[in-house]
Amino acid sequence: MSTNTNNETMQTVTRRVDAAVIGSGFAGLSAAYEAAKLGKRVLLIDKMPNPGGNSVMNAGQIAAVGSPNQEKAGIKDSVELMKQDMLDAGVSLNHPNLLEKMISQSWDTVKWTMTEFGIQYRDRLTQMGGHSVPRTLSTMNHSGRDIIDPMLSKIQYMPNVKLEMKTKFERFILEKNDENGQDEVAGIEVSHNGVTQDVICDKGVILASGGFSADIPFRKIQVPTFGEKVMSTNQPGATAEVIKESLKISALPVQLSHIQLGPWTSPDESGFGLAPFFCIGAGFPYGIIIDPDTSTRFVNELGNRYERSMAILKMCHPVVCMTDSEGAKHSLEKDLTKLEPTLKAHNSIEEVAEEYGMDPIVLRETIDKYNASVAMGEDEDFGKLLREDAAPLVKFPFYSVRLWPKVHHCMGGLHINSDAQVMHVDGYPIKGLFAAGEVTGGVHGGDRLGSCATLDCIAFGRIAGKNVATFNKKKEGDLHNVAT
Template sequence: MDSPELMLSDMLAAGLELNNRELARIVAEKSTETLLWTITELGVKYKPRLSHLGGHSVARTYNTANTSGSGIIKPMLAKCRDIGIPIRLKTSLAQFILNKSGAMEGVVVRENYIFPNRESGALKRIRAKRAVILATGGFSQDKEFRVIQDPKLTAEIESTNHQGATAEGLIAALKAGATPVQLSLIQLGPWASRDEEGFGVGSMFSMLAGFPYGILIDVRTGKRFINEQADRKLLVDAMLSSGRESIAIVDQKGGQHASTLDQCLKRGVVKQFESIEELAAANNVPLAPLKETIEVYNSLIEKDRNDTFGKPLPLDLLPLRHPPYYSIRLISKVHHCMGGLQINAEAQVVHIETHRPISRFYAAGEVTGGVHGASRLGSNAIPECIIFGRIAGMNAAAQKPRP
């Protein structure tokens, strides 16, 4: 049975207790009401079954009907249009404006901005009537900034995020006196494909099919080496150790859980085989240990369902005996920045010198830090963004308008 307490416990375990407990608890306690809000207020459509993603002790993730964040963003944009909220495209934040008392006054932006030319566009000053909310996301594509925070994340390491996932918004807030939190805590996604750029279609195949319903194999040995449903940090650390090259293997029964399977096959991200022998030969995996690994895995599924590596086995998991078989070549890519700006429970940005909230300044989502600690659980970014976005929005709306 799931509960906010169990979700918080999972978050703290993955985060190595580095989480801001107050913020993490808010995410755990408000997730259900936020899910219902997206349905009743925005009209978001979800698939009828829960998914069990890495690091969670139970299945608790609802996927949108189209298995994409656009399933939430598009209804949000439609709601903005319905209630008359203007959205400015090709507009880049240049700096924040503070008044003499240190309160947030507004922003300077560049209109008609052309990414990534930071000098493009015309400067324009915008005065905030009530408050400013910063929600510019993480900096996983800002290779210069991220390597300062973690020297291991060199420019050669790909990211799953869009090209605009850079640090300008964060840096502008720091210049305005915001407090940085845990900027070196940067997560890699262990489920990404070697055979496509970015997040692609293979990542969802791995998360929804390969890891929960299949096995993760060391190409050199043909053996499993970790709980496929472990949190992302544990998975990445295990996959990167000794230069290990890994593939995920699943059969027809397990593969059907990924709605991106057909796209993966068309793009060559996932390969299909009629036998384990063919799969092993194509991936240069030693056949004998691979077959033994699969036999042991099938045996534990059929008997006591007590996995050697502690993997939580789905109730509908079947032995790997149903061809065709699928494999995906895996590589870890920079995915999420756990660090960012310090906020309090009201989503107010905290000043680095006074340690008090900067008046009329709020932030939400990946641009903030502290919620997830050392490692974010799969899918937890979405409730975090929406929960603190709503808190920031309601508090900003409650501010007395400036004359």
């Protein structure tokens, strides 16, 4: 029972669709589009007032093997090499079947965004930390909106897709399968403007609700040190209620305590901020990270995110990322004035030292030593992969930002198989329940490489959408597996 605005008691509203998708980011939109394209009636819901979730805060980057961009640049890459990079970063906790599925479809996934939605990418590839070779494509404006907005525009004109915001998932509606006695997902209960609705799903439910980086109580249970004092890059809707309700119906969790910190965030701005756009494109590949207490480097600027974040945290204070005016040209945000006051400009090494309380003599020695490494083409101190166009830090003004890690991504989540079906704790797929994106776990293992989340969301969102559309609840395991 529920109550309307006139306080009159009425029956809960019941609706019927083929599939319901929870979450309107990369994964949810990809899933909804694929299911609708196969003629299914899709309800796409999001509890927030605006669509896109964390995906709109994304830097518009996606990793892919075998792109024409790599071929043009003479970059040798392979599924096995990317797989090994992700295993190295994930300390081999990644599930091989999910890795293989995602990476083998990586370029096809990017092509799909181009052909279906007209999304454009820059010719130049980005070298992300932890990747052995440049393989990351960037949208024209380096923004997740470059992907989200075209997806939304196309979906909103599809007559068989209904997008509803401020609609909150409350619980699963289950029914007993007469053949085996197992519970299967028949639909979901949602609330909108104080009215409860039962949504019956003839095909199934797709979870694409994202991670729980902004859910401090749940996050702190997994990693007690990631409490109130650790900020997050995520939007406030990144909470754990979908995962918790899934656990209530015996969905199998995987690696929930593996929570990633972003090493490129600044304590001088809230949320994701703008510092990452400078660090990812310019500061890390074309500059150095310095401990202000010692005025020296202390980490590989292009190591994986875990290595860099932990190295910074060991300093017990913010550190400094710096490059010169030539390196700054590679900033993802080209208008550097937009990065002020977080980004500082300096006309001499002495100005840098004064700004951060460094020793100017030691700082100059650190820069000279790094410049010598660039000239040799090898970083003997920390093993940083130096790009062919790397240059010595000599052109003023120098630019710098302070860094302190923030919670950014939850590697752990619900266990899925390669068909994007959510798995029961007893080892079988929960009938009628699919998931994609950050709500799932196993793809990234112990730590995620940059630009792999976008690929994860879109690739498995597509798989979930296609498979829910072809799923027959009347037959156990009836999946056509038409992933790509």
